[in-house]
Each structure stands twice: as C-alpha cells, then as structure tokens.
Amino acid sequence: xxxxxxxxxxxxxxxxxxxxxxxxxxxxxxxxxxxxxxxxxxxxxxxxxxxxxxxxxxxxxxxxxxxxxxxxxxxxxxxxxxxxxxxxxxxxxxxxxxxxxxxxxxxxxxxxxxxxxxxxxxxxxxxxxxxxxxxxxxxxxxxxxxxxxxxxxxxxxxxxxxxxxxxxxxxxxxxxxxxxxxxxxxxxxxxxxxxx
Amino acid sequence: xxxxxxxxxxxxxxxxxxxxxxxxxxxxxxxxxxxxxxxxxxxxxxxxxxxxxxxxxxxxxxxxxxxxxxxxxxxxxxxxxxxxxxxxxxxxxxxxxxxxxxxxxxxxxxxxxxxxxxxxxxxxxxxxxxxxxxxxxxxxxxxxxxxxxxxxxxxxxxxxxxxxxxxxxxxxxxxxxxxxxxxxxxxxxxxxxxxx
Numbered sequence: 001x002x003x004x005x006x007x008x009x010x011x012x013x014x015x016x017x018x019x020x021x022x023x024x025x026x027x028x029x030x031x032x033x034x035x036x037x038x039x040x041x042x043x044x045x046x047x048x049x050x051x052x053x054x055x056x057x058x059x060x061x062x063x064x065x066x067x068x069x070x071x072x073x074x075x076x077x078x079x080x081x082x083x084x085x086x087x088x089x090x091x092x093x094x095x096x097x098x099x100x101x102x103x104x105x106x107x108x109x110x111x112x113x114x115x116x117x118x119x120x121x122x123x124x125x126x127x128x129x130x131x132x133x134x135x136x137x138x139x140x141x142x143x144x145x146x147x148x149x150x151x152x153x154x155x156x157x158x159x160x161x162x163x164x165x166x167x168x169x170x171x172x173x174x175x176x177x178x179x180x181x182x183x184x185x186x187x188x189x190x191x192x193x194x195x196x
Numbered sequence: 197x198x199x200x201x202x203x204x205x206x207x208x209x210x211x212x213x214x215x216x217x218x219x220x221x222x223x224x225x226x227x228x229x230x231x232x233x234x235x236x237x238x239x240x241x242x243x244x245x246x247x248x249x250x251x252x253x254x255x256x257x258x259x260x261x262x263x264x265x266x267x268x269x270x271x272x273x274x275x276x277x278x279x280x281x282x283x284x285x286x287x288x289x290x291x292x293x294x295x296x297x298x299x300x301x302x303x304x305x306x307x308x309x310x311x312x313x314x315x316x317x318x319x320x321x322x323x324x325x326x327x328x329x330x331x332x333x334x335x336x337x338x339x340x341x342x343x344x345x346x347x348x349x350x351x352x353x354x355x356x357x358x359x360x361x362x363x364x365x366x367x368x369x370x371x372x373x374x375x376x377x378x379x380x381x382x383x384x385x386x387x388x389x390x391x392x
Contacts, residue, residue, distance in 0.1 A: 002310060002311075002342060002343075003342075003343040003344070004315070004340040004341060004342055004343055005340070005341050005342075005343045005346060006302070006338060006339070006340055007338075007339040007340070007341055008338065008339065009241065009242050009335075009336050009337055009338065009339070010242055010336070010339060011236045011239050011242045011336070012314070012339055012341070012352075013213065013234075013235065013236055013244065013266065013268070013314065013316060014213060014268075014357075014359055015211055015212075015213050015359045015361050015372070016211075016212075016213065016235060016236075017209065017210060017211050017212065037235055037236050037237055038209075038235075039209065039212060039233055039234075039235050039247075040207045040209055040212075040233050040247070040364065041233055041245075041247040041326055041329065041331050042247060042326035042327050042328070042329040042331075043207050043327070043328070043329065044326070044327030044328045044329065045205065045327060046205050046206055046207045047326055047327075048209065049237075049245075049331070051235075051236070051237040051238060070209065072209070072210075075376050076376075078376040078377035078382065079377055079382050079383055079385060079386065080383075080386070081383070082377055082378075082379055082380070082381070082382050082383025083383035083384070083385075083386040083387070084383070085379070085380075085383060086380055086383050086384065087383075087387065087390070092390045092391075093390075093391065096391065097386055097389045097390045097391070098386060106202070114198065115198075118208070118209065119200070120209060126324075128322075128324055128333075130237055130238035130240070130243055130333070131238050131239070131240030131241060131243075132238070132239070132240045133237065133238040133239065133240065135237050135238075135245070137324075137326070139205075140205050140206070140207070141205055142202060142203075142204065142205065143202070143203040143204065143205070143206060143208055144200040144201070144202055144203070145200060145201050145203055145208070146198065146199075146200055146201075147198075147199040147200055147201045148199070150201060153366075155365070155366050155367065156208075156365060156366050158363055158366055158368060158370060161210075163210055163211045163363070164376060165211050165361055165372060166379065167354055167359070168236065169351070169352060170349075170351050170352050170354055171351065171378065171379040171380055172354060172375055172377075172378060172379060173375070173376040173377045173378075173379060174354060174372045174373065174374065174375050174376060175372075175373040175374055175376050176211070176361060176370045176371075176372065176373050177370065177371040177372050177373030177374075178370065178371055178373075179368055179369070179370050180271050180274040180360060180369040180370060180371050181274035181275055181278055181368075181369045182278075182367065182368055182369075183278055183281070183362065183367040183368060183369060184278070184281075184282055184367055185278070186274065186275050186278050187275055187276070187277070187278025187279035187280070187281060187282050187283075188279075188282065189275060189279075190275065190276070190279040190293055190294060191279070191283065193293045194283075194288045194289075194293045195288075195289065195292065195293070
C-alpha cells in the first residue's frame with residue numbers, strides 16, 4: 001500500500017489550464033483576469049464554465065455585458081498571466097501594464113487576447129452561486145485557433161499552441177513535455193483483456 | 197496580426213486534467229470512468245465539479261450513493277485511463293481489465309484509486325442540467341496525496357505527482373515538461389510597470 005498524507009478539506013487539484021478571461025464593462029472599458037478554474041462543461045450546446053470570486057471586476061463585467069472570452073495562455077506568457085491574476089482591474093490597467101493586445105471578437109462584446117493561440121467567445125447563459133464564488137457558464141459561439149498550428153497536423157499541433165499548465169495546490173506554471181498516448185486509440189489495447 | 201482559423205462553435209479547449217472518477221452503485225459494485233471536464237469550482241466550501249453524459253453509469257451511481265472520488269492520473273497510466281474512457285462499466289469490469297486497485301475512502305462510500313497520487317473524496321451536493329450533460333458538484337471532504345511528494349518540497353513535488361495532461365480537441369495525452377514560473381510571485385515583476 002502506497003503511503004499517503006491526508007490533507008483534509010482543501011482545494012488542491014491539478015493540472016488546470018491557464019486562461020485569460022477578457023471582459024468589458026457597460027462603458028466599453030476592457031479588463032483581463034487570469035483564471036484556472038475554467039473548462040468545458042457541455043457539448044449540447046458547447047458550453048464553457050469559469051469559476052470566480054463574486055468580488056472580481058470580471059464578474060461585474062460579465063453581469064453588465066453578458067459575454068466573456070476565454071483565452072489560452074501560451075507558456076512564454078507565464079509572467080504576464082501571473083500578473084493578471086494577482087492584481088485587480090479596479091486599481092490598475094492590466095492590459096497596458098501586461099503589454100497584451102486586445103482585439104475585437106466576432107459575435108460578442110468582450111474582446112479577445114491577440115497573443116493567445118486559442119480564443120473562445122462565450123455568451124453568458126447562467127450562473128451557479130457556490131459560497132463566495134460564482135460558476136459562470138457561457139455558450140461557446142466561436143473559437144479562433146492559430147492557423148500555423150494546422151500546418152503539419154490537421155487536428156492541431158500541441159507544440160504550436162504550447163499551453164501553459166497551472167498546478168493549483170503547488171502554485172506553479174509548467175509547460176508540456178512529451179506526448180504519452182493518443183486518446184480514443186491507445187486504450188483499445190486493453191479491450192482484448194476484457195473477460196467474456 | 198496573427199492569422200487565426202475560425203473553428204465555429206465546438207468544444208476545443210485545453211489543457212485539462214486526466215482523472216478517474218470512482219463510484220459505487222446501491223449494491224456496492226464499483227466503477228471507474230475517465231473524466232477531463234473536472235476541476236475546482238469553489239473554496240467556500242471546497243467543491244469539485246465533474247461534467248458527464250447523463251447516460252453514464254457513473255452518473256447513475258452518483259445519483260444512487262451520493263458520493264464520488266476524483267483521482268489524478270499519473271503519466272505512466274495513460275493507456276489505462278484511455279481504456280476507462282472508451283468502454284462502459286455496463287458492458288465490462290473496468291477495474292479488473294485495467295488492473296487498477298480500489299481502496300476504501302475515509303468519509304464517503306465511493307472508493308479511491310490506489311495507484312493515483314492524489315485522491316479527492318467528494319460528497320454530492322448539487323447538479324446542473326446542461327443539455328445531455330450533468331455538471332455534478334461535490335463538496336471536498338478529504339484529500340489524500342502521495343507522501344513521497346513532500347520529501348523534498350513542503351508544498352509538493354510536481355514531478356512525483358507526474359500528472360497526465362489531456363488536450364481535448366487534439367485528443368492527446370501529454371506529460372509535464374519544465375517549470376515556467378512560480379504563481380503569486382513571478383508576476384509581481386510587472387507591478388513596477390503599473391502607471392501611477
């Protein structure tokens with residue numbers, strides 16, 4: 001039996017995506033927030049969810065303009081992403097300070113992050129109150145992916161996207177290493193072991 | 197301006213965690229399911245969410261016994277995890293075929309995966325219906341982490357956990373490479389760039 005340590009009730013789990021959530025307020029002022037509690041939650045229709053503290057300016061912006069974009073952070077922008085996580089758009093212009101570029105979305109009011117290799121446009125559909133947090137759900141209405149990622153691989157080249165992985169409990173950002181397996185394929189090897 | 201390709205409305209986003217969700221039915225029969233739409237959604241109280249198709253045996257088991265465990269998959273178990281994602285517990289004994297070991301949890305009825313370096317015990321609290329999917333939320337009541345991960349680093353050693361990263365749209369499993377930055381620290385370098 002492997003020795004394990006009980007950590008009690010806490011929030012350690014990983015790996016998670018590092019994302020920049022871009023929003024805009026009712027006057028058109030944009031903001032960025034780093035979020036790692038983000039992911040796909042339905043395919044019918046395509047839906048993303050992001051969990052954030054109810055005090056966040058990003059939450060106020062989503063309530064005001066009913067849209068947000070989720071932008072994948074590439075590994076070389078780890079410092080910029082960390083900065084956009086530790087400061088508030090209420091006290092600083094995070095877009096100017098980080099040097100990141102915002103560009104208009106096609107179907108929503110919130111902007112996209114130009115430097116991100118994968119931008120997801122979401123239209124707010126519902127939220128769930130979870131203590132001090134709000135799980136905000138948005139229907140995915142459009143996705144933009146770096147064209148050069150498809151040059152060699154029709155499904156997209158992970159090394160071109162170069163996603164930054166966040167390890168929540170450990171509080172570290174990591175890059176990808178090597179491919180371990182192909183999904184929906186390599187597991188089929190075990191099918192022959194199934195009992196009749 | 198970087199050239200991007202519009203993918204329309206679909207579910208491509210990554211990186212995501214590769215997890216095994218362990219459950220048990222009303223008669224005590226256990227099952228495993230691979231899930232990558234999983235993550236933390238609140239700290240007040242600590243809560244995890246997993247999204248799954250409503251036809252899944254795992255969903256029926258959670259409804260029956262009101263608990264589930266989320267088990268981090270280490271990179272060396274990529275093939276076993278992929279197998280537990282492509283077959284149903286209704287037609288095969290996935291625990292036996294995968295060779296994985298289940299062990300009792302401390303506070304919930306659902307078991308834990310012994311080979312996983314990080315096990316999260318969750319007590320079902322609520323669900324959200326999202327088309328054909330159910331976003332199942334569970335309060336985190338206990339976490340078990342591999343003791344050896346704390347030998348050199350008090351906060352935990354990412355290389356010992358060796359989490360398997362899933363890239364959803366691309367359908368590939370990857371391991372971690374190198375650390376890019378420390379969170380809540382390296383971003384502070386940009387604070388001096390903030391305008392007064």
